[in-house]
Amino acid sequence: MRYAHEVGKVRAAEQALMARLPEGALMQRAAAGLASTCARLLPRVYGARVVLLVGGGDNGGDALYAGARLARRGAVVEAVLAGSKVHGPGLEALRSAGGRVLDGSGQNAERAVETADLVIDGLTGIGGTGALREPHASLARCTEYAEGVVVACDVPSGVDAGSGRVDGVAVRADVTVTFGTYKPGLLIDPGAAHCGVVELVDIGLGADLPDPDVVAPWAEDLRVPRPAPESDKYRRGVVGIVAGGERYTGAAMLCVGGAVRGGAGMVRFASSPHPVELVRQRWPEAVATVIEPAPDAPAKVGRVQAWVVGPGLGTDRKAETLVEAVLRTDLPVLVDADGLTVLARRRDLLRRDAPTVLTPHAGELARLLGPGTTRELIEARRLEHVRRAAAELSATVLLKGSTTLVAEEDRPVRVNPTGTSWLATAGTGDVLSGLAGALLAAGMPAIDAATAAAYLHGLAARLAAAGPPGPDGPDLGRQAPISALDVVTALPEAFRTLG
Numbered sequence: 001m002r003y004a005h006e007v008g009k010v011r012a013a014e015q016a017l018m019a020r021l022p023e024g025a026l027m028q029r030a031a032a033g034l035a036s037t038c039a040r041l042l043p044r045v046y047g048a049r050v051v052l053l054v055g056g057g058d059n060g061g062d063a064l065y066a067g068a069r070l071a072r073r074g075a076v077v078e079a080v081l082a083g084s085k086v087h088g089p090g091l092e093a094l095r096s097a098g099g100r101v102l103d104g105s106g107q108n109a110e111r112a113v114e115t116a117d118l119v120i121d122g123l124t125g126i127g128g129t130g131a132l133r134e135p136h137a138s139l140a141r142c143t144e145y146a147e148g149v150v151v152a153c154d155v156p157s158g159v160d161a162g163s164g165r166v167d168g169v170a171v172r173a174d175v176t177v178t179f180g181t182y183k184p185g186l187l188i189d190p191g192a193a194h195c196g197v198v199e200l201v202d203i204g205l206g207a208d209l210p211d212p213d214v215v216a217p218w219a220e221d222l223r224v225p226r227p228a229p230e231s232d233k234y235r236r237g238v239v240g241i242v243a244g245g246e247r248y249t250g251a252a253m254l255c256v257g258g259a260v261r262g263g264a265g266m267v268r269f270a271s272s273p274h275p276v277e278l279v280r281q282r283w284p285e286a287v288a289t290v291i292e293p294a295p296d297a298p299a300k301v302g303r304v305q306a307w308v309v310g311p312g313l314g315t316d317r318k319a320e321t322l323v324e325a326v327l328r329t330d331l332p333v334l335v336d337a338d339g340l341t342v343l344a345r346r347r348d349l350l351r352r353d354a355p356t357v358l359t360p361h362a363g364e365l366a367r368l369l370g371p372g373t374t375r376e377l378i379e380a381r382r383l384e385h386v387r388r389a390a391a392e393l394s395a396t397v398l399l400k401g402s403t404t405l406v407a408e409e410d411r412p413v414r415v416n417p418t419g420t421s422w423l424a425t426a427g428t429g430d431v432l433s434g435l436a437g438a439l440l441a442a443g444m445p446a447i448d449a450a451t452a453a454a455y456l457h458g459l460a461a462r463l464a465a466a467g468p469p470g471p472d473g474p475d476l477g478r479q480a481p482i483s484a485l486d487v488v489t490a491l492p493e494a495f496r497t498l499g
């Protein structure tokens with residue numbers, strides 16, 4: 001698991017630790033970690049050309065001290081100062097070690113950045129706010145043309161450490177060396193996409209850090225239910241799916257597919273005649289029943305342990321009756337797609353005791369949260385909005401997007417580390433809701449079911465996009481377009497990677 005803390009909590013922990021340490025000791029730990037990573041990235045430190053981009057705060061201080069350490073080992077280190085404010089003792093240390101300062105503007109600095117063996121980005125760290133100003137923005141931009149390795153100090157400059165938001169230009173690092181704990185912005189896109197490989201340097205903050213605000217699980221942190229010898233279909237979990245209509249049948253097929261391949265002991269599918277007929281043909285494993293849109297519809301379907309309602313259901317009165325009927329049961333319910341649109345006008349239906357999981361994308365969440373919230377706003381501030389949604393809607397909220405987030409009130413937000421841009425295609429959401437429903441029916445707590453579903457779904461998409469594995473496993477570097485059905489097909493392979 002990777003743990004991330006909000007910026008205010010990082011600062012508080014740093015203060016508490018600094019009070020017990022000699023002055024400057026913490027910055028020396030950070031600089032030592034940064035310098036040692038840089039030394040590993042260079043074929044040879046002696047004679048290597050290193051350029052430091054130095055902002056006016058402590059992030060610049062870290063870069064200067066790391067530069068001094070590399071200069072003492074024989075590297076040729078040049079610092080480009082952004083503005084007149086600079087960390088004095090750090091600059092002094094660099095000069096004493098034989099480093100020099102370049103003029104911060106113009107082609108001189110740009111050429112140095114482009115031709116260096118290694119560039120350390122120390123423009124802004126957790127103190128950066130808003131879009132980078134000049135000359136920081138221009139310096140950040142010229143790292144794009146750097147031929148050498150770009151190493152971000154703590155956070156790639158231009159990325160908002162607390163949220164991952166990027167307003168304007170941000171450094172695209174090959175490696176980010178972060179101190180003490182991850183920051184949420186290193187795990188959440190677009191920030192995460194700017195980090196390259198993230199290395200965490202232990203500066204001793206551990207005991208002073210509170211519980212994390214955001215966590216990103218690895219495969220080994222996830223457990224999916226595995227059938228025991230005494231398992232039967234009921235113990236493995238029966239999921240009920242209410243989806244599709246006479247006009248839209250694809251969503252229902254994909255949702256059932258996600259549930260069947262998601263390990264459900266049995267899938268009970270309930271809908272109008274046409275989708276029921278199609279599901280019978282395509283997924284003979286599912287038990288399909290024709291239902292009328294009436295309050296007693298769930299009771300007619302038979303025994304289930306969790307419900308999925310919404311994909312392809314439509315948003316009319318009939319759909320509303322079904323969404324209401326399912327939410328009135330005392331079982332875990334996952335609401336997706338059209339079901340969420342219905343909920344946006346019937347938020348009263350969320351007052352229930354059993355777990356509710358909502359799986360919106362940003363547009364659906366904007367509708368759910370009501371006036372004043374837009375899709376654009378949610379896209380820009382995903383962490384804040386997924387938390388708000390979990391609290392206001394009293395539900396487990398899985399916000400889909402380039403980084404899928406899962407939130408439940410008073411718990412760290414889970415960040416899904418798998419996924420690929422190829423997933424942004426019609427129908428993949430229906431697969432996810434069926435899969436998550438199967439895991440819910442198996443008895444997983446809502447937040448764990450949603451987290452594992454997002455993980456498996458993203459991984460299945462990556463595996464599908466990469467094609468059949470070569471001798472070294474799937475080649476994720478050569479991906480191709482996929483369909484939602486390909487994701488269904490790749491789910492078993494994704495399951496095999498989990499414990």
Ligand SMILES: NC(=O)C1=CN([C@@H]2O[C@H](COP(=O)(O)OP(=O)(O)OC[C@H]3O[C@@H](n4cnc5c(N)ncnc54)[C@H](O)[C@@H]3O)[C@@H](O)[C@H]2O)[C@@H](O)CC1
Nearest residue numbers: 027030056057058059124125126127128129131132133154
């Ligand atoms: N506090 C500590 O004890 C430690 C802090 N460390 C480092 O200190 C950093 C935090 O230092 P600071 O609090 O000084 O903050 P930063 O150095 O991250 O940023 C503040 C500086 O950036 C400028 N700035 C902010 N937003 C800007 C923008 N949009 N465009 C241009 N300039 C902008 C500010 O004017 C200020 O000069 C951490 O990220 C980490 O690198 C580490 O040395 C570990 C120990």
Ligand SMILES: [K+]
Nearest residue numbers: 121124155157
């Ligand atoms: K930085």
